[in-house]
Amino acid sequence: MKEKILEEFRRRFDTSPELYASSGRINLIGEHTDYNEGYVFPGAIDKVIMAAIAPNGSDMVRVYSMDIGEYAEFGLREEDAPEQSWARYIFGVCREILKRGGEVKGFDAVFAGNVPLGAGLSSSAALESCFAFALDDMFNCNRIGKLTLARIGQSTEHNYCGVKCGIMDQFASIMGKKGKLIRLDCRSMDYEYFPFAPEEYELLLVDSKVKHELADSPYNKRRESCERVANKLGLPSLREATKEMLDRIRDDISAEDYSRAKFVIEEKERVLAVSDALLARDYETVGRKMYETHDGLSKDYEVSCEELDFLNDLARENRVTGSRIMGGGFGGCTINLIKKDQTEAFIAKVKEKFAERYGHEPAFYPVVISDGARRV
DSSP: OHHHHHHHHHHHOSSOOEEEEEEEEEEOSOOSOGGGTOEEOEEEEEEEEEEEEEEOSSSOEEEEETTTTEEEEEOSSGGGOOSSHHHHHHHHHHHHHHHTTOOOOOEEEEEEEOSOTTSSSOHHHHHHHHHHHHHHHHHSTTOSOHHHHHHHHHHHHHHHSOOOOOSHHHHHHHHOBTTEEEEEETTTOOEEEEEOOOSSEEEEEEEEEEEOOOSSOHHHHHHHHHHHHHHHHTOSSGGGOOHHHHHHTGGGSOHHHHHHHHHHHHHHHHHHHHHHHHHTTOHHHHHHHHHHHHHIIIIISOOOOHHHHHHHHHHHHTTOSEEEEESSSSEEEEEEEEEGGGHHHHHHHHHHHHHHHHSSOOEEEEEOBOOOSEEO
16 A cells, blocks of 8 residues: 555655555444543554655645545635545644644645445544644644644544544544553543553454434434433533432433433443453453443443344354444444454354345454554
């Protein structure tokens, strides 16, 4: 990929580029906890967006996406926003840096990636993080700071791409370290690195290739449930709530709100248990907590679907150490913690059984926890 990007850059532009990359991400555990001011547990992976970038001495940005096969050219003023949706991610990063008093001048760029699209690995955050890191390095002598770079990516989504996302994806893409997962406190933004480089195990994503479109807005409804329960408890969020507190008001809230809050409270405890297990290299406990998360997401939070439950059942039947839905739900991937010597047989079994049931094979993505945004 590196050589192809450089070759394309040389063909299109007469400047001399630097190479930058930023990663997609997984989240080991801690789902639907971010908007409840809880913890998440992401890590950057070995699937990246890579870009060749060089200042061009003008006030224009000229950029080519190899994966889409499109060229875009735009200025750096607010009214210069490009029409192509992919180019708006890059334009947004430029604008958000400028809004914060940073410097951006015209540049040429060619980029490509191997982050699977639509698999929940956050290719958009990888794109934002790659350009944010590069422009900080190229024009600002790395003065902006990594946490601000993550917020620049998040603000790009909010202000230029119409997605009101949390901070986790950009944070993991910018802050990721090889062999380390990050426990991020979504209230304080404090974070801590935990070792994850097991010799016997690997992480395998199984992409169901389905996404169910729902008539209502399930994300917003679940968020509202959590807010109602927190309000009933007199708390700003479910962060400080306990199961005992929830049980005391059980008769005063709906069964649905009780189930949603129960999942969030239990998920908070699971993240802390996984923190201890990772330090002890106790991957069996990590795996057990992943299964508990899946059960909670399926039964209490009700964001699973038949295909994801089927993949989770296959993981249990084949003695995979841990498996759960990854992401918002209603389709997408399961993330599986599996012993390396089991992977090949498991993939074969899942291909057979899933195709037999649903008429198509899922996709499989082994991932390694790797470095985040960087100069290549």
